[in-house]
Amino acid sequence: MIVGKLSDKSDQEKAVLFHWISRNRVKDSYKATEEEKLIEVVNELTYHLEEDLSRGLEADGQDILSVLYLKFCEAVKVKAEQFKEDKGYRRLCCVPSFILGLAMAGRAGRHYKHCSWFTIGTLSSMLGEYGGVGVERDEQEGSN
Amino acid sequence: MICLQFIGDFLTESVQVLEHLACEEEPPLRLAELELIRDSFGDEKSDKDILRKRLEVMEPVFRKRGSLKGWRPETLDKIDDCFEEHYMLDKEVLTFAFVPNSGGNQNAFMKYCAGVDEILEMHSDIVPKYSRDYFAYYSIWEVHGYAFPMPLGTSKVVSVLEAIVSGYRDGLIEVS
Numbered sequence: 001m002i003v004g005k006l007s008d009k010s011d012q013e014k015a016v017l018f019h020w021i022s023r024n025r026v027k028d029s030y031k032a033t034e035e036e037k038l039i040e041v042v043n044e045l046t047y048h049l050e051e052d053l054s055r056g057l058e059a060d061g062q063d064i065l066s067v068l069y070l071k072f073c074e075a076v077k078v079k080a081e082q083f084k085e086d087k088g089y090r091r092l093c094c095v096p097s098f099i100l101g102l103a104m105a106g107r108a109g110r111h112y113k114h115c116s117w118f119t120i121g122t123l124s125s126m127l128g129e130y131g132g133v134g135v136e137r138d139e140q141e142g143s144n
Numbered sequence: 145m146i147c148l149q150f151i152g153d154f155l156t157e158s159v160q161v162l163e164h165l166a167c168e169e170e171p172p173l174r175l176a177e178l179e180l181i182r183d184s185f186g187d188e189k190s191d192k193d194i195l196r197k198r199l200e201v202m203e204p205v206f207r208k209r210g211s212l213k214g215w216r217p218e219t220l221d222k223i224d225d226c227f228e229e230h231y232m233l234d235k236e237v238l239t240f241a242f243v244p245n246s247g248g249n250q251n252a253f254m255k256y257c258a259g260v261d262e263i264l265e266m267h268s269d270i271v272p273k274y275s276r277d278y279f280a281y282y283s284i285w286e287v288h289g290y291a292f293p294m295p296l297g298t299s300k301v302v303s304v305l306e307a308i309v310s311g312y313r314d315g316l317i318e319v320s
Contacts, residue, residue: 098148101155105302108159108212111220115299117306126306127148 015047038120039106039113041079041089045099046106048075065096072103088124095127147309154305158297159212162220165279165296166210166272172201178280182257185286186250192286202281214272219263224298226259231295237304244292253293257283260296 009017019040048071057068066073073096080093092099102123105112112118117126173181181198184190230252231241240248257279264276272278285293295301 095148095152097156098152101152104156104159108162108215108220110217111215111224112155112299112302114217115303117299117303126151126310 012047015043019043034120038118038123042102042106042113045072045075045079045103048072049100049103050107065100069100072100088120091124091127092120098127150309151302151306154297155302158302160209161282161296162215163209163212164206165275165282166212166214167205167208167274167278168210168272169205169208169274171205171274171277171281173199173277173281175277175280178202178277178284182280182284185284196287199281199284199287203287206278206281210272214275216270219267219271220298222263222267223260223296224300226256226263227295227298227300230256230259231304232300237308241304242292242294242308246292249292253283253285253295256295 049069051071052069076093076096076099080090083089083093092102105118117123171178181195184195185192231238238248238252240246240252243249260279261276264271264279268276279296282288282296283293288294297305
């Protein structure tokens with residue numbers, strides 16, 4: 001019955017409904033595991049990336065990210081704001097080419113999303129001090 | 145920061161290469177001819193300009209994108225295992241991996257290419273139709289701007305590169 005109803009929806013609505021029905025809504029404390037949360041974030045960004053890619057644009061030069069992947073970049077900004085208190089995810093969102101790589105990998109599905117390094121812990125350690133510096137600088141610029 | 149940009153860019157490029165390999169248009173040069181050209185590139189006496197000229201017809205078609213849905217995770221996992229088989233020992237990357245002008249690296253890459261081709265041939269019913277041809281073209285690394293043979297960027301390759309690059313954080317500089 002749900003499948004029948006979903007068939008009328010747009011891809012984005014289907015994705016949102018899929019995540020909603022697959023969430024644990026019984027236990028208050030852990031509504032999603034860390035792995036599920038990361039995959040959800042990447043899936044959401046991948047959706048915006050697919051939208052950008054469907055425009056079939058080409059660009060060269062400095063602002064290549066914001067030209068080619070406009071909706072993706074906007075979504076990353078929203079996520080960075082959303083994760084203000086969550087340093088791990090905020091770090092990810094503050095290195096655009098890195099989060100773009102993750103969203104691209106997300107397009108290829110399970111091979112990358114289920115591999116050993118695709119966890120917020122490992123990705124955060126890849127970011128190391130650099131992500132932290134980026135966030136602090138970002139916050140300082142925001143307050144000036 | 146450059147290290148992260150490098151890994152991010154590598155991930156992006158790796159997925160784009162998978163899209164190119166999935167191109168649904170018949171390639172102007174087919175597998176046998178591409179393999180011959182690849183072998184000729186390894187021959188010191190061959191005229192590289194002539195070989196590059198012969199490959200020019202491939203680039204515009206290769207740049208087109210096929211669907212990533214053509215790549216099943218199981219196939220990519222097998223290609224990843226092939227990388228592990230030829231570039232790693234006991235989960236540790238071998239010292240010659242990604243080293244320019246290294247005979248060991250060159251040999252590993254040749255074995256890796258043969259292994260990937262075997263996987264693509266064995267699973268021809270579930271991989272993109274012309275992936276063997278386009279992989280043979282991709283494997284002629286000299287024409288794709290790489291300084292050394294570059295395996296496909298499957299998950300273990302990404303993790304190995306990250307480990308290598310993070311060891312040289314201070315030595316990385318951005319060039320344009």
